[in-house]
Amino acid sequence: MKDSKENRPPRDVVAAGLRFAHRRLSAEEFNAYANAPMTEDEREEKSSQIDWFLRRYPTPLERLRYARRAWRNAQRLSPYPDLLARRAWDTDA
Numbered sequence: 001m002k003d004s005k006e007n008r009p010p011r012d013v014v015a016a017g018l019r020f021a022h023r024r025l026s027a028e029e030f031n032a033y034a035n036a037p038m039t040e041d042e043r044e045e046k047s048s049q050i051d052w053f054l055r056r057y058p059t060p061l062e063r064l065r066y067a068r069r070a071w072r073n074a075q076r077l078s079p080y081p082d083l084l085a086r087r088a089w090d091t092d093a
Helices: 011-021 028-036 040-056 060-077 081-085
Strands: none
Touching: 011 081, 060 081
């Protein structure tokens, strides 16, 4: 169930969060993130999550269906679904 309008975060905060999450990284930013050291606990956790996901969705078609279903749920549960629909983070759109 959706929260009442009083409980929603401000629209500009949601839009800024979407822009930040979907920003384009420079090569340097990407490499710094991709090459950051991982603890053994983090590595085990990620490996466990990937193993579970591949068991749960063993084929590419099942993974695609999951992704589409997750996107529909994100749109349905978003306090501002129009921001997702019009890709508020995409400054080129």
